[in-house]
Amino acid sequence: MQASTLQSKFIKIRSNKMFELVVIAVIIFSALLVGAKTYEMSDTLISVATFLDWFITIFFLTEITIRFIAEPRKIDFFKNFWNMFDTVIVFVSLIPADDTDMAIIARLVRVFRVLRMISIIPELRMLLTSLIKALPQLGYVMLLMFIIFYIYAAIGSTLFENINPVLWGDITVSMLTLFRVMTFEDWTDVMYETMEVYPLSWIFYLTFIFLSAFAFLNMVIGIVVNVMEQENEKARKELSEERGEPTIIDLSDQLKSIQLQLTELTEAQNKTK
Structure with a gap:
């Protein structure tokens, strides 16, 4: 009973227009953040950008989790191409974007975050x-x-x-x-x-x-x-x-x-x- 109530709450959150607008705003902000990182920045701004980047990643991870829990049949979640696309983008974004061999992949995936706009907006x-x-x-x-x-x-x-x-x-x-x-x-x-x-x-x-x-x-x-x-x-x-x-x-x-x-x-x- 409690699980059903929790799922219904997540369904309401997923269907909420304000929630969709917030997700779209975060996607746009993520794209702007990627563009800002192409400029020379001070150590303070680099730290702030890194914090914002991790905040965006955690936000997207939370959003994907909400959509997954709100799905009545969990297997149907993975049958949707856009759900799979969003999941891959979010999980690959968890790769640290520091001076490691995987850093270039992590940075590129962060650029592709803006493509999530397509999965959010039906017209696109x-x-x-x-x-x-x-x-x-x-x-x-x-x-x-x-x-x-x-x-x-x-x-x-x-x-x-x-x-x-x-x-x-x-x-x-x-x-x-x-x-x-x-x-x-x-x-x-x-x-x-x-x-x-x-x-x-x-x-x-x-x-x-x-x-x-x-x-x-x-x-x-x-x-x-x-x-x-x-x-x-x-x-x-x-x-x-x-x-x-x-x-x-x-x-x-x-x-x-x-x-x-x-x-x-x-x-x-x-x-x-």
């Missing part, structure tokens, strides 16, 4: 999930973009190698130059240099920019937005099911059922006539 989790689910479709777009890069790099290396070997010396360097063109980093300087020898070379650059910077970039954005919309719809459906509210699919099925009943009634009336 949805964004990351959408991006991961879009990767298979993005892979085909990236493959097509690589093919375009390769073709244009081969053409550029063949035509412009004698003009500027630094930019067009071989196909790999040419692909780096094309990446510079795609990102609009002083691309006109590259174009004007080749136009002095090949006046129509502007066609090469403009067609490449149209394909890479405009067409493919919009394809990537479209894929990500489409997946995000699917995830939002899925989240809204799950929320409606939790609240017991009818979803659009349920309403559609009900409407089809009503239309079918009306059709049957109409046919029955026509037969009686």
